Amino acid sequence: MPVYSYTYRPFEGKYLRHFRWWVVFLEEIRLWNRSRIFHILFLLGMLQPLARFLQILSYNAAMQDPNHPLAPLIRSVTWLKVDNELYYHLIRLQAPVVILLLLYVGAGSVCSDRKNRLWDIYFSKPIHWYDYLSGKLLSVIFCGFSLTFIPSVILMFTDYATKKSSTWTGLIDYLPTVSDSFAFSLLLIVPSALSIVAASSIFPTENITVISVITILIANSTLAGLLSNFMRDSNYMQISFPVAIYYMGQKIFNVQRNIFFRTDDINGFYMFLYIFMVCVLCLLICIIQVRKAERG
Amino acid sequence: MKRLRIKSIYSIFFDIKTSFLHALTITLRRDRFLLMAVICVLPVIIPIFVALFSRAMFRESGLEIFIRLSEQVYIHTLTPLLALFIGLIGVREEVDSLTIVYLLTRPVSKFSWIIGRFIAYMLISTLLLIIGIFFTFIACIVLGSIYIDFIGISLLLLYMGVGIMGLLGYGAISFMLGSATSYPIIIGVILFFGWEKIANFIPGIADFWTIQKYLDSLFPVLASQRYNRAVMTVLGSFQKELFFVSPQRAIITLIVISFTFLMLAVWFVLWREFTKDRVVGNR
Amino acid sequence: MDIQIETHELSKWFGEVVALNNVSLQIPAGVIGLLGPNGAGKSTFIKLALGLYRPSRGKIRILGEKPRNNFHVLQKVGYCPEMDHFVEEISGYEFLYWLARYSGYDAKTARKQVERALERVSMIERMYDPITTYSKGMRQRIKVAQALLHDPQILFLDEPMNGLDPTAREELFELVISLGNEGKTIVFSSHVLHEVERVTDTVILIYNGRVLAFGKIREIRDLIKNHPRTIVIETLEPKKVYQILSVDENISTVNFDTQSLTIHTTDPNQTFKFINEIFLDGKVPIYSFRCADEDLQSVFQYLISTHIPRGL
DSSP: OOOOSOSSOOOOSOOOOSOTHHHHHHHHHHHHHTOHHHHHHHHHHTHHHHHHHHHHHHHHHHHHOTTOTTHHHHHHOGGGOOSHHHHHHHHHHHHHHHHHHHHHHHTTTTHHHHHTTOHHHHHHSSOOHHHHHHHHHHHHHHHHHTTTHHHHHHHHHHHHHHOTTOOGGGGGGGHHHHHHHHHHHHHHHHHHHHHHHHHHHHSSSHHHHHHHHHHHHHHHHHHHHHHHHHTTOGGGGGGOHHHHHHHHHHHHHTOOOOOSOSOSOOOHHHHHHHHHHHHHHHHHHHHHHHHHHHHO | OOOOOOOOHHHHHHHHHHHHHHHHHHHTTOHHHHHHHHHHHGGGHHHHHHHHHOOOTTOOOHHHHHHHIIIIIIIIIIHHHHHHHHGGGTTHHHHHTTOHHHHHTSSOOHHHHHHHHHHHHHHHHHHHHHHHHHHHHHHHHHHTTOOOOHHHHHHHHHHHHHHHHHHHHHHHHHHHHHHHOSOHHHHHHIIIIIIHHHHTTSSSSGGGGSHHHHHHTTSSTTHHHHTOOOEEETTEEEOOOOOOOOHHHHHHHHHHHHHHHHHHHHHHHHHOOTTOOOOTTOO | OOEEEEEEEEEEEETTEEEEEEEEEEEESSEEEEEOOTTSSHHHHHHHHHTSSOOSEEEEEETTBOOTTOHHHHTTEEEEOSSOOOOTTSBHHHHHHHHHHHTTOOHHHHHHHHHHHHHHTTOSTTTTSBGGGOOHHHHHHHHHHHHHTTOOSEEEEESTTTTOOHHHHHHHHHHHHHHHHTTOEEEEEESOHHHHHHHOSEEEEEETTEEEEEEEHHHHHHHOTTOOEEEEEEESOHHHHHHHHTTOTTEEEEEEOSSEEEEEESOHHHHHHHHHHHHHHOSSOEEEEEETTOSHHHHHHHHHHHHSOTTO
């Protein structure tokens, strides 16, 4: 009986030593990209940036041409003004559709792999739990950024490009707004992504993950709303996780109008700590669950 | 001679009973049942908190707190959440866990199967809701230092009844969504927490296409007006003109809606092919 | 002949994918092997027979009735699916108990039926353990047990041997054969040829959604007129044997070995006649001769090769 030295061709490629999460990241993006619902939700999320784009175009056109027929009207409407606050409101108003999109892409990220028994396949490859988890989390975060930070940057560039007096050095003026947008997007998306992926690692199906996250979110906000109402003190709204994030956004963008709380004596640090603790808790859940999966 | 494809009344009841008991035993063991039970009794902490920490000069009475908690928390928020949460036991849970094939190849009528599960859903969610409302009522009474009188008891029973009607309506829609779509939760959230809220601000009769309209009609007199908030716009503020629905008409409408959506759920189960082979990695 | 399953121009497509194409069959009682490679359309055929799918075209009748949403049919059929999904946290016993209740049994009878079914698949010892703790083979047995729960007249087993160890396979083979002897109709789907050969000699060959052949293995074999057969002749003088046989124009190729020769012939009857003559003549000793490709593998390979366009 012949004995062959080997039956497979030796691997001639290069092993990825770093950035192994990239494979998981790409695979996730490939999966959503096939879904029609993802495209619909994404297009829905692009409506506001499109409206903001038109706002910037019309505002800049009107402001730079004193004879423009719409100039007096546009000048008189304060909320049409293009300034730092525009990007805060853009990201804030994107939140509901971003959460829906993140729920769609993130809810199945871990539980579908468990249901379809893909963990055995993933962890039989040179992928560790941290590669797997990073790939999943970063893909969800990227998805959120594509509707918040990336449109913000594009809009800033549009604003810069449509100003006649713009010079190359004028771009530097946008850097603080870029960093503010990045920080607020990060603050909005990272806790959302972490909580969704954590729920996905605990619950068995996408639908149960989605309803669990929504239930906790609604229960938290309703409780905060009612407490602030009954206690006649709007500072109780701090308990609400979405309000905490919005408030931190206000602080980042230095928006003066306080729309959430009674007084300005709210300590931003404690609010940040609250968000941070929720993130740590969710991350711990993700790590425990995925490591358990890796160990089999 | 061709045999009639209609089951006997006895076997229909037998199937309903089996489906009901099966759903009940499985659901009561689920982690998410516990999560929902905790969330349902969570509002009890509000009257406790108000009684212990409120320093407001004109704070609400115990009964006022109970009314607002019942309407805003239990009926406007928890009822649709329970419908989506527990309503998954209808069809979607079996489809998601890919075990529906075992049920579809049993000689059980789809009608009985759906009705049995709906009864189980109604029983579980009604128990959760009633227990939550009851404990909130007790907390409001004890901490609000008021006596249990006829008005209090009748309000308690009224809100329990409205809650059950809400579970019926929202539950039937959830069952239909579960059997007709792959993402009933996302669509349900958009419908129950998006459309139902937006419709309240749209001038005209758009709110007639919501469950909340009929539930609000069952609240004590003029309660609906409480939720008709003015909308501030750049052109000024406006308040929607409300068209009232009598409680009798609201009950009949809710029953008709529930029946229609339940029958639609049965029809979708009969019509759809749930066992299409999945490709590995395909969500 | 008692027809159990009847199809007429049955087709099923999913979007642009044709899963089953124009299948017309009349399947009698007995054990039937449904044979074909992965993706051939075996599972689609079974799901159409169970009413889980609606036909895109044509019709299917089980015991003379339409199967879809027909509880009369479902009372008489059992199905062991290919996929491996359960309600994991409950025990095998409880899983089967509820399915028995759905089959129309009261609590007491359901318990009896469950124990009987579990006994048949040798799962009594572990029946109260949660399904999540079961091995692949145990899960497979639970699936077979649930198909047997209500003592069905027709049993559809979709790849039932997946994940079974040799002992369990042997037990399942015995079970299928004994169920067949009890007079049940069993549609046994597999892509492994010897598995099917082990339980039946009647097969339906499916490939690319089309039925290539249906009947006894030998009958199918005879239908293939132009298929060259392979005959192995054991002899100490293979070259001499070939010299005598060379007059037979049907022999296409010959391979020599030290003590045997293998020939391919387009007319085996004629070639066997020649070999018989040499054997009876006794001038050149022939110890044995046999047809080397009488098994299902060669038939299947041949039928597939004639249906696959060149270049694929």
